[in-house]
Amino acid sequence: MKKFRKISLSLFFVFLLFACTQSEGIDMQKPEIDLTIQEASPLNCNVFYFGETITLHSLLKDNVELGTYSVEIHHNFDHHSHSTDVMNCDLLPKRKAENPFVFIKGYGIPVGQTSHQTATEIELPTGNELGLFDEGDYHFFISLTDKQGWSTQKGISIKIIHKPID
């Protein structure tokens, strides 16, 4: 028993020594997409018109260095939901997509930045060779990375409709 106690104590000590090593000085923080600034756009439930533009006004921040960001617009006629948005605006009735508008684009951020204000303009054409784009509920999806590969997503519910002919 004495022997057992001695041996177990010393082995346990060795185990603890092993277990207590820590990693140091690496980035453990995700970047941030700030849509609370003045003029922030787009915001949930905003309505935009085909033939005009959406401007992404946001403040991107990171503790070490920002990476890149991308913007994607896709239809939400089936009422799926993004994780980061609040579903509180009235959705139009569900419908089948025929010729929905699709937009996917990546944007660089100058190197060495820890904060970056965007004023990204996105054109909304009225249609393509198949005809006019479908109007209705769309998702405006932003994804931001930092240099180390941490990422943050933000999804915003918007409506894109054709401008009423006066």
Add this chain to the structure above:
Amino acid sequence: MKLFISLCLLVLTHALYAVQFQVKGIVLDNEGKTVPGAIVSVSTPNLSTLTNIDGFFQLEAPLSNKTLLLTVQHIGYLPYKQTIESTNSDTLVIELSSSNQLLPEVLVSGNGYLLQKQTFVPLTVQSVSDKELRHYLGGSLMQSIERMSGVSAMQIGSGQSKPVIRGLGFNRLVVVENGIKHEGQQWAADHGLEIDQFAVHHIEIVKGPAALGYGAEAIAGVIALTHDSVPKDNGMRATWDMVGKSNNQLLGSSLQLAYRKNRIFFTLRGTLIDYADFRVTTDSVAMYSYKVGLHNKQLRNTAGKEKNLHTSVGYTSSNLTTRFYVSNMSSKTGFFANAHGLEPRRVNEIVHDASDRDILFPYSEVHHLKITNQTEWLKDNFKVQAQLGFQRNFRQEMSAYVSHGYMPAVFPDNMPFSSSLEREFDKYIYTANVRMMYQFASRFSIVAGNQLDYQHNAINGRGFILPAFTKFADGLYALALYTPSSHTTWQGGIRYDYGSIRTTAYADWYKSPTVESASLNEWDYIERASAMYRQFNAFSWSMGYRYSKDILELKWNIGKSFRMPDAKELAANGVNYHQFSYEKGDASLQPEIAYQLDGTIGFATSKWGIQTTPFINYFSNYIYLNPTANHDWLYGNGNQVFEYSQAAVLRYGTELDAHYQLFKPLSVAFTAEMVVARQLSGEKKGYSLPFSPPHSVIFSVQYQPEKWMFFTNPYIGFDWRLVATQTHIVPPEEITQGYNTLDARLGSDFSFLQRTVSLSIQIQNMLNTRYFNHASYYRLINVPEPGTNLIVNLRMFI
């Protein structure tokens, strides 16, 4: 000659000691055949002899102790240990069990814990019997053996999990079933093992570099599974297993028939399992901050079912045993409906929540067919084993069509695959292994073998992640085992591997814009993978030493391993539907080279035992899916790009196991494990590796009298598991808080209608603790682990 040596020994010992007592016996294998050439030794003083041609041995020992420890070992068998009384003058009948393991190992039986076992080889080997497996029966095979130190299961759902040894899994460890490497789509986190845990009779786990005898991918270790053994007696026998689990209302049944007539035998097993959605400890989960409500705390659409059929037929004689196995495993499992696809879709909760047993979109369906033969031929000290295998792993992942990226909004009706087929993998695997062992009378054994493997993997469906490929691999190895005395063993070996991989080009079935301009005029079918052919070859080696005397057991083992990159690492180029990521392979990756030093220091008596198994492992170029700062805007969905890259990695850790018998039926045990990984170069220098298991300890207590009322072998035990917070994370992981859980188990054998019945009951997570498992596939979307789970398993011998 052997007889002569033993006689000489007898005469010598007789001359030296006046007061003697005699140990004699016969050594048989589990088919009742005699085993010549087995090493029989006794402790204090150290004496040994070999069994003669009739399996008979005789030893004379001085009468210094009341009891003696007798050990019997022979290559190809599990070593045997028994304490004998010095007053015993009967002829002992010792039955050895055949081992699937390359080299012999000792089973320390009886204390009921899944602890480290002693082995006669320098490798760290753990062994689990069929009985222990039922004591700890979980939702899947890996969950059942997860309790062992250094072994963990990457949870995919209630019915599936992936094996992890010391933090490494996927294609860095090998699962062997009846001598043949099990091949599925093991590269992905959401693909489980297609193994029927009822059919598994014995498990051996090798921790550490075992690539020498098992193939290049066995860097972290090997999990070797053996099916129902050869029936011992003539006639028909049946065993019926029933299992029920409260958490996911699982019902399972497995019936086995075994028949033997002299040298011919046959077995048949059928298993049916059906389970509902599993229950977690929360009403809602926060997936990337979006709240998903859970009906009845159930993970929507995680129900599943399994249908397995196995049969084997064989012939056994004194020097030849051959056995054919045919099995088919079918499973259909739902994916958590809210978490599949590029965004959490607003699922139709009314449809999904109407029944918790139905399996709706999205789900996966897997069929695994296996036809294998295992043949063993034995003559004197020479043994040849051959294994031939054919496997087909057919996997389909189904989900409702959703256009993403530039996929058409309406699925065209002229496609060669259905709109709901997200992905399909159809893999054919052909294996041929041969191994020869020769044991020289002078305690020197050699093993040499060849492993041949050919695979063809076809793909289908609307999503693309890896291209179709063919892969060829051949490994030639030789190892030697030298036992100068019963205390020491030396082992060394080398292996040469050659492999090639050929991938097929793949282009999208829909058009995407090919230039960045917003005009969107130039559209084409984008080629995501080009045809590629690569060849690899390397030498690897290992060397080890074992010393064992009195209560001390000391081992070290050092080895170099090599693994060729797989098709996904070389040629992936597609969206991962389970997270916001786009994965890209690198066709110029070099094979992974790993060096590992590991050891065992242990002390054991019949009352207590303590053992630590430290290891240190260095990869000069670990292949790692690195999250980059870039987004893929052209080919996909604006997702973050993850690229396969290589970095030097250092890993180290240890396990610690101890048990102590307070008094006869009551014992306590302690198990701890830790592993640390650090990237030493590359873009993630300083970071750990993904899915690193947190440090953990288990305190347990077990009461195990021999008899209680009309119960035989009853037991009751408790496990208190403490898990530390995991702060060693890499993007996109999050810190996982520590937790502690309490599990209980009890069971017994009893007689019912003149039949033997074994009952085992477990209560997992007794306090219904809410916790996250860092190594769970669902961790990234904040799904906690299952709540309290009552498991009842009944086995009846008919």
